[in-house]
Amino acid sequence: MMNLTMTRKTVSLLSSLAAALTIGAIGLPAHAAIALDRTRVIFDGDQKTVSLNISNQNKQLPYLAQGWIEDDRGNKIQSPFTVLPPVQRVEPGKPSQVKIQSLLAARQLPQDRETLYYFNLREIPPRSNKPNTLQIALQTRIKMFYRPAALAPKKNAAPWQEQLTLTRQGDKYVVNNPTPYYVTIVEASAGKGGKGAAGFEPLMVAPKASAPLNVSAASLGSGPSLAYINDYGGRPQLNFRCAGNACQVVPVAK
Known part of the structure; x- marks a missing residue:
């Protein structure tokens, strides 16, 4: 899983209900035209802008690309970050860029921990002149972490994720995150x-917080x-050694 949500949005449906049911029944695939170059954004506190590369994978049609930021509750915001341009036309098969810009209000964000936002990118297809046309737009939503300059990782330092611990509570393990970073x-x-483990559901643990794993400790x-x-979107592994109900990460040998 890449922490990337693709949401199908029906832009226009001019076909009959019967035709729509037929399309759904045969399971036609939907492929994003506007592609994004990453699965998460790290906005370092000493930066004013972050540039994201996008491209139109459709070789025949131009698409509009609309970008915006949401807070951790899913509310669309205009500050302390904004997207430029908010809407742009991307020609067939061509690349482009979207910039996320910090505003003065970003200085008021907590400086002792990361702050979570979401970057959204929606593709808007050109209007079709053909009757009985189903147009589907795809929306990409990825996590964006504002990371204060003081929390920039030190070169050659052990990953902060190795500071995680597990505590067994009944038949569950609880993940404890003592760091100022989201994990x-x-x-x-x-x-x-x-x-x-079968049935495991990914979870995000906030800075200085704890969260239970949804699978049994026995499993x-x-x-x-x-x-x-x-x-960078990689998936390193943390191996734990437990003593009683407390578990710590076994450091990776250098």
């Missing part, structure tokens, strides 16, 4: 190289392994 857990297994055994998403 997204995407897989849990019983030991290094083990098969992912993860006494030496659980968790995979997380790093700044």
Whole structure:
């Protein structure tokens, strides 16, 4: 999982209900025309703008690309970050850029921890002149983390995710995050190289917070392994060693 949500939006439906049901029944695939070059945005506190590369994968038609920012509750916002341009035309098969710009209000954000936002990119197809046409637009939603300059990772430092601990409470493991960073857990297994636990649902643990894993502790055994998403979209693994109800990460040998 890449922490990337694709939402189908019906822009115009001129066909009959019967035709729509037929299309749904045969399961025609929907492919995004406007592609984004990443699955998350890290906005460092010492930056004024972050540029995202987009491209129109459709070789025949131009598309509009609309971008905006939401807060952690899903509310569309105009500050402390804004998207420029908010709407642009991307020619067939061509690349372009979207810029996320910080405003003065960004200085008021907490400086002792990350702040979560969401970047949204919606493609708007050209209007069709053909009758009985179903047009589908896709929307990409990815996480955006504002990271204060003081929290910039030190070169050659161990990943901060290695500071996570687990606490067994009944038949659940609780993930404890003592760091000032968000951590997204995407897989849990019983030991290094083990098969992912059935029914596991990815979760994001906020800075200085805890959250339970949704699978049983029994399914993860006494030496659980968790995979997380790093700044680059990779999925490193954390292997834990438990003593009683407390588990700590086994550091990766340098």
